[in-house]
Each structure stands twice: as structure tokens, then as C-alpha cells.
Amino acid sequence: xxxxxxxxxxxxxxxxxxxxxxxxxxxxxxxxxxxxxxxxxxxxxxxxxxxxxxxxxxxxxxxxxxxxxxxxxxxxxxx
Numbered sequence: 384x385x386x387x388x389x390x391x392x393x394x395x396x397x398x399x400x401x402x403x404x405x406x407x408x409x410x411x412x413x414x415x416x417x418x419x420x421x422x423x424x425x426x427x428x429x430x431x432x433x434x435x436x437x438x439x440x441x442x443x444x445x446x447x448x449x450x451x452x453x454x455x456x457x458x459x460x461x462x
Contacts, residue, residue, distance in 0.1 A: 400406055430444075438444045 400409075430438075438447065
């Protein structure tokens with residue numbers, strides 16, 4: 384019988400934190416801290432890599448989209 388390729392390994396991985404993570408900062412976490420915000424709804428989008436490269440910050444993305452919205456509104460009024 385063939386082993387299931389998706390089967391978990393026989394020995395579990397070591398339960399060690401990678402050195403780049405500061406354990407003292409992780410212990411200060413609060414469970415469900417952002418749960419209410421999540422329930423309220425979010426509007427996240429994933430940008431294609433080429434689009435994301437054109438905008439260094441979220442403010443830059445918002446500014447460009449607002450500019451596009453204004454141009455579209457001006458076009459609609461002119462028609």
C-alpha cells in the first residue's frame with residue numbers, strides 16, 4: 384500500500400521559535416484584539432506585483448484611485 388503523500392511526518396517538528404522572532408514581544412499578544420474590526424468588515428485587495436511596485440505606500444494607492452474617481456466623475460458630467 385502506498386503512503387499518502389499528504390500525510391503528516393512521523394516525527395513532529397521541533398517546537399522551537401526561530402531566532403529572528405523575539406519571544407518577549409510575542410508573549411504580550413492579546414487574543415482577539417482585532418476581532419471586532421474584522422467582524423465590522425474589511426475591504427482588502429491583493430494587488431498584482433507590477434501594480435504594487437508602482438505604489439510605495441497605501442496613501443499613494445488611495446491618491447491614485449481618488450484621482451481616477453474624480454476623472455471618471457468629470458467625464459460622466461461632461462457627457
